[in-house]
Amino acid sequence: MSQAERPTAAPPKMRREVLIVLPGLMLAILLAMLDNTIIGTAMPTIVGEFGGYAHMSWVVTAYILAATVSTPLYGKLGDIYGRKRLFMFAIGLFLIGSAASGAAQSMAQLIAFRGVQGLGAGGLMVGAMAILGDLVSPRERGRYQGFMAAVMMLSTIGGPLVGGFLTDQFTWRWAFYINLPLGAIALIVIALTLKLPRHRARVRIDYAGIALLSLAAAGLVLFTTWGGTEYAWDSPQIIGLGMVSVLALVGLVVVERRAAEPVLPLRLFTDRNFVVINVIGFLQGFAMMGAMTFIPMYQQIVQGQTPTESGLWFIPMMLAAMTCSLAAGSYVTRTGRYKIFPIVGGAILIVGMVLLTGLSVDTSLIQTAIYLVVFGAGLGLLMQITMLVAQNSAPQRDIGVASSTATFLRNIGGSFGVALFGAVFADRLAASVQGRLPAEIAANFNGGGEGAGLDPEKVALLPEWMRAIVTGGVTDGLTTVFVWTIPFAAVAFLLAWFVKEVPLRGSPSAESTPAAVEDAHVKAPV
Template identity: 45%
Template sequence: MAAVFLSLLDSQIVATALPRVVSDLGGLDRFAWVTTAYLIGGSAAAPVFGKLGDLFGRKRVFLASVTVFLAGSAICGLARTMDQLIAFRAVQGVGSGGLFICVLALLGEMFSPREGARYHGWFSLTFGAASLAGPALGGILTDLVGWRWVFYVNLPIGAVVLIVVSSMLRLPAQSTKARIDYAGIVLLVVAIVALNLLTGWVGTTYAWNSPMTIGLAAGSVLAVTLFVLSQRRAADPVIPLRLFGNRTFTIVVLLGFVAGLVGPGLINYLVLWFQTVLGLDVRTSGYLLTAMMLSVVLASWASTKVIGRTGSYRWFPVLSMALFAVAALLFRTAGPRTGLALTTGYVLLLGTAAGLNSQALSLAARNTADRRDIGAVQGTATLVRQLGTGMVSRPSAP
């Protein structure tokens, strides 16, 4: 959970320091890429690290991902230009995506789905702690010791994680001979980067009929097609296509994409809506977002408690999608005359919908996997969910 906290905290803490970063390094026209590079790196790394854990052992790959994250944090703090910071954030994002998916796979290997539900509940609490502490901690560190310490703060926590996990975690030895799908990894990374750039730029930075948009669309289709073909022939594919022969896994992946699209993706626009449509001030908007994040955490935590006691998770995604639909209809009717009380209710409903599926879908995906495929299953489900979020929330500035 300390490693998960690092991954989640970093996405929150850096945003607060960005104005000071721009003031020091310049590059106002590229500052959005500080976040974008981190998100793209994490998206591309998740399925790759998940599969590497299946092949080489989850402890070894987890330690490697934490090391990459800490190395990325260190060089981010040393960056002298905006371009350097963007490149180093991509490295840090790769480590973040790896350690996050490795923790999910580790829990999947150590515990049954029902028993693991209790530990997935800690994900919810960790997410809430990072979301609430990140902005405040980022501001404090930036004011007291400078923006570079929003990256350096990861180093002592990460060092403790490395020492404790390397000395105390015991897992069965891997007996399978590893065969790395290099072609699949390269094609997957190319496809993810192209899709993220396409969804972030089309209609904003570049017109729908611009050469850049057409080129990215064609490149995305080509990369995805070649990736699928490569997975059919690879001895140990990054994303085994046989996984989609399980109907539950396919449904989980599709629901994860929709949940990412209408949950975290739309949440990014709420502050703008609060202030421009409802006319709320910055402080009130912050309170509403905090309330919503608390509802996400509480709903997710409560769902894992129920799953741990009953062993059943199938109704939580259904209820989540129903609440998403109701929340969308309510927001559709909202306007400048909507009172603060009703707005708060709508926001809490949206947060509850997001929280009910976050851990339930992960547990459902785990339940479809053999031990040899836990990493690939969790990596694929996480990747598709992040792609859904990225389609509506990716910053557009090149």
């Protein structure tokens, strides 16, 4: 390996190199996160064209399931064989799935092609974070991860807005076709600018670990996605999925203790910081996705906003999150200190949730935006620090696995949050309207129904006295969700005090060089 291929300790040169590659990495993250949310506003149009309402949820579930299952595998394979070609493969697979999804001629085809998209998306987020970990020392990494966290917030909030605009102005197919030029740019930038050493370590592939991890991930995603919607929580299907997931996790621990090159090295979980920060990330995903899912419903049904307007009113929250994320990254780079941010971020997040419990049918748009700004500031201080600490807690040879584990747990936390808080919201809404509306109207708002009554256009057509009951029920359900998020955020805040401020590596050490990484791998026939 030539000296030019090794990471250097000269910050000015490294910063220029990273800034050249950074747009490609940020585009990859944008693609993965955007496609998780952009499809929501296009779904009514898709269902109107294809039919298949009963299978509509699979358009989203197929993507999430494939991405979640493949994320840990990309992390481990990148650690073994190198990241550039694997990352480019993930982008290419994502683009193939996007083109095919846009050209789909039936609901079955769309679901299948969304699965292909998800298999590519699983490598985009973890690949970008791990590549950054290869290029930049943890001490310098904060400022760059701040940009990535900002892109994550932008795509999470802007997805529904972009999806609605493309569907209204063009066709729902452009919600997929928009990925093609963006992905092509990312692919070209990565191919031309990213310089990483090639890995070709001969290792024994952990097939049993891969199978058990995939089974556990699939079981958890389906458990949280189907529970309370496709099947009742006490149904044999949901109970069976829960049991399969638990047994797979137990089997994974047994197998990984003996594997020569485990897909999920248990040695990572002997580090207190790694465990604590990943639990915080899980709880963060739990609270963030669980709560943010229902804010647009409140804005559109109670405050009378259009989907586009509700997306625009999220911009102040996005700007707060981006500003705090970038400021935190800059501070970490200058000082090497980071423990304060999970603590302060957790505290601000709790304050934001407490404020959001005070929403009412009379709350103004400005007041709602202010509450969301506080909530966004807390998220901004937390989002990129969790990844930074997770990577800093792992040896360089495990940087991909550390990144994928943090991403995986945050995604699983989000799935659990949506499932739990969806049940809380539905139960509270049903309790608020039962006995106060005619039976045929109230049936649309019970927790086990289709939720057809929550169409903003249909609510707007109800008589005023009925509309007041519905908007009051939606508000009651939303504020109850935020009441439930506070204990989880409080646990994350308390855990933040147990994060140990281990010094960030200021320059690549001998252990962290690619040569040392290759030497550290177990040499054995495949």
